Amino acid sequence: MIHRPHPVGSDPQDAILYDDCERCSEHADILLSLDTDTLGRLWDRTVAVEADDDETWHTATEYRAGLQLWKLMLIEERLFDLPIVSVCERRNG
Numbered sequence: 001m002i003h004r005p006h007p008v009g010s011d012p013q014d015a016i017l018y019d020d021c022e023r024c025s026e027h028a029d030i031l032l033s034l035d036t037d038t039l040g041r042l043w044d045r046t047v048a049v050e051a052d053d054d055e056t057w058h059t060a061t062e063y064r065a066g067l068q069l070w071k072l073m074l075i076e077e078r079l080f081d082l083p084i085v086s087v088c089e090r091r092n093g
Helices: 022-029 036-051 060-080 087-092
Strands: none
Touching (some): 036 060
């Protein structure tokens, strides 16, 4: 897979996963391929978008990955009674 320098085109500079990038698309499909820092940023954005409604998805690729992650968060919450919180809250709480 080719991973191009970011940002390019119309993607916002603070996007986590970029559209029209094969590597980012691969990461969106296979969340475990993300490094810890990027996964943590995606986790926090997912909480902000889906749980807190404070944020929006920055790219379609980010949305695709975040939707998968959100489903996993809901499973974790329901099976283990763990609240859906940001990475910082989880580490400090």
